[in-house]
Amino acid sequence: MTRSVQPLFKPFANDKWSLANRIVMAPMTRGFSPGGVPGPDVAAYYRRRAENGVGLIVTEGTVINHPAAAADRNVPHFYGEAALEGWANVVKEVHAAGGKIIPQIWHVGTARQRETFPDSDAAPIGPSGIAAPDRQVSEPLTEAEVVDLVGAYADAAAAAKRIGFDGVEIHGAHGYLIDQFFWDVTNKREDRYGGDLVQRTRFAVEVIEAVRKAVGPDFPIVFRFSQWKPTDYTAKLAKTPEELERFLAPLAAAGVDIFHCSTRRFWEPEFEGSELNLAGWTKRLTGKPTITVGSVGLDNEFTNVFAGQGAGTDNINGLIDRLEREEFDLVAVGRALLNDPAWAAKVLEGRLGELEPFSPQALRSLS
Structure with a gap:
């Protein structure tokens, strides 16, 4: 590290949030x-x-109250008395350590595979029942079923506020349910939830509006989206800045406070002719604060890490340069922080030699 890390530790504040860094x-x-x-x-x-100085924690994906929402029996629910009591204790512990935390609310849609979740006979669902090109796994959702799903997201958000979370993140990325409505490969609907790029935002817009109504005007709403899909890393919902602006405008108007812009490598430009990444373009086009993410703190991209490869610690000068230029506002750290709970404290204190290289072994326990 050849320069100051202070831009990472500058407080962030807007009309709904004040974060320590x-x-x-x-x-x-x-x-x-x-x-x-x-x-x-x-x-x-x-x-x-939280004890080691993370400014904001976004929980792992927590599933809304729907029979086909989960893809694994051990993924946490965000409904039911026992699960919500467990989450209330999480909030209590994080707040006691001086941290802030929001849940990510989630439905996996057609990504749910019966063979990997034998505990339930619920069929996977999606806008058109399509999990990937040429892979039909269920019948298309009816409009009434779509409306019920909107309500389930709102109920989860209301619960988050009730038990003391500091905001809520809606998972609209990575080929899961909301993203399946966005993508023309998985959304072939001919009703109000299908059509062109803007029309395909209708489901997400209704979810955001319902969440806003459930939590009120002052509770922060973060929305996570991605261009890439697990079945196609080269996919793009928006192929130009103009298309991205059209895509984002209805989401911003519906009530999103912060966009969480998921990329595999934060340093890669989103479109030709500009060095801005997805978070940079999103901030420029919407005027909203953005979170960047994608292999931060690793010398190997996160998808390789997820596939079982290790990764060393990485120089973050380029990240700090972009943050200092205000290309984006917040930086999400994934595997580096999963592996090393003290990552933020070590970076702040200049103990970079103590940063722990990532090992897939870290995925097997809650360290």
């Missing part, structure tokens, strides 16, 4: 909540990151 713990599926209920070990896991 710009570091966000990225949402990462852990699957250590048997029966969907997060226990004391989950609370301790998040508390350790």
Whole structure:
């Protein structure tokens, strides 16, 4: 490290939030909540990151109240008395350590595979029942079923506010349910939830509006989206800045406060002719604060890490340059922070030689 890390530790504030610094713990599926209920070990896991100076924690994806929302029996629920009591304890522990935390609310849609989740006979669902090109897994959702799903997102957000979370993140990325409505490959509908790029935002818009109504005007709403899909890393919802502006405008108008812009490598430009990444373009086009993410703190991109490869610690000068230029506002750190709870504290204190290289072994426990 050849320059000051202070831009990472500058406080962030807007009309709804005040954060101690710009570091966000990225949402990462852990699957250590048997029966969907997060226990004391989950609370301790998040508390350790708060104790070590993370400005905002976004929980792993938590599933809304729908029979086909989850893809794994140990992914935490965000409904039911036992699960919500578990989450209330998580909030208590994080707040006691001086941190702030929001849940990510989620439905996997057609990504749910019956063979990997034998506990339930619920069929996967999606706008057109399509999981990938030429892979039909269910019948298209009816309009009434879509409306019920909107309500389930709103109920989860209301619960988040009720039990003391500091905001809520809606998962609209990575080929899951909301993203399946966005993508023309998986959305072939001919009603109001289908059509062109803007028309395909209708479901997300209704979810955001319902969440806003449920939580009121002052509760922060973060919306996570991505261009890439697990079945196609080269996919783009918007192929130009003009298309991206058209895509984002209805989401921003519906009530999003902050966009969480998911990329595989934060340093890559989103469009030709500009060095701006997805978070940079989103901030420029909407005027909203943005979170960047994508292999921060790693010398190997996160998709390779997820596939079982390790990664060393990475120089973050380029990240700090972009943050200092105000290309984006917040920085989500994933695997580096999963592996090393003290990552933020070590960076702040200049103990870079103590940063721990990532090992896939970290995925097997709540360290």
